[in-house]
Amino acid sequence: MNLSLILHGRDDNTRLSQSVYETLLEAILAGQLAPGDVISEVKLAQQLEVSRTPVHEAIRELAKDGLVVQHANRRPVISSFxxxxxxxxxxxxxxxxxxxxxxxxxxVDRPTLARLRTTAEELAADREAPNWLNRWADFDEDFHDAIAKASGSPRLLHDINRYRLLHRGFNKLRTSVEVLGQALQEHFDILDKLDQRDTAGAHAAMALHIKEWQAFFVQNFNGSC
Structure with missing residues (x-):
């Protein structure tokens, strides 16, 4: 199994453990790490060229998400998904x-909404660009993070980030420009409701957006996870 660390440009242990988490998550969803596989923290740390600390933290988070089973005095094992x-x-x-x-x-402040809308419009106008998928992924992350932060609830932000990490793993393995084009339109709908200060409308638009993703990923789940 060959794994390459997904880096985010920062070296602190918290950010590094998130990078290790995403690397292992993607390997699990892609079937590189299969149910029943035993994880060696030492070997993973060597392969990813990091210390054991971020590997240990990442495995602990995967266990919280039900993707790894940990027992006392035994190595962690990949569980089924x-x-x-x-x-x-x-x-x-x-x-x-x-x-x-x-x-x-x-x-949410107007400059944040304007920034998100400008990026969305640029993406909508240039879907043939070779790096479009990566740009969309960056925008999607920024979009949902900005809304979560604007909620004013640190606990809500924390929990949203946990589940979005799992979504990000699905996103890399299952989507296309065509699928994401529809999602982009849903982002515009959410921005419209936020811009109008329509609380009920924003709630409904976000719920509909994520329900569409739910239906897509459940339908396309192939059991390899």
Whole structure:
């Protein structure tokens, strides 16, 4: 198994453990790490060229998400990931992020909305660009993060980030420009409701957006996770 660390440009242990988490998550979803595989922290640290600390932290987070099983005095083991698990991840995102959108509609500042809309318009106008998928992924991350932060709830932001990490793993393995083009339109709909300070509308638009993703990923789940 050959793994390459997904880097985010910072070296602190918290950010590094997130990079290790995403690397292992992607390997699990891609089937590189299969159910029943035993994980060696030492070997993973050597392969990813990091210390054991971020590897240990990443495995602990994967265990919280049900992707790794840990027992006392035994090495962690990769657990299975089912269609029902995919459904549940998106159920939690619907609950958390629709509430964040409702709160954000009352608090988000106009410059943030203008920045997000400008980026969305640039993406909509240039879908043939060779780096479009990467640009969209960056925008999607910024979009949902900005709304979660604008909710004014640190706890809500923390929980949203946890479930979005799982979504990001799905996103890299299953999507295309055509699929993301529809999602981009849903982003515009959410921005419209936020711009109008429509709390109920923002809640509904975000819930609909994530429900569409839920249906897509559940339908396309191939059982390799």
């Amino acid at each position: 089912s269609r029902e698990d995919v459904f549940d991840v998106f159920e939690m995102r619907i609950l958390l992020e629709s509430e964040a959108a409702r709160k954000a509609a009352q608090k």
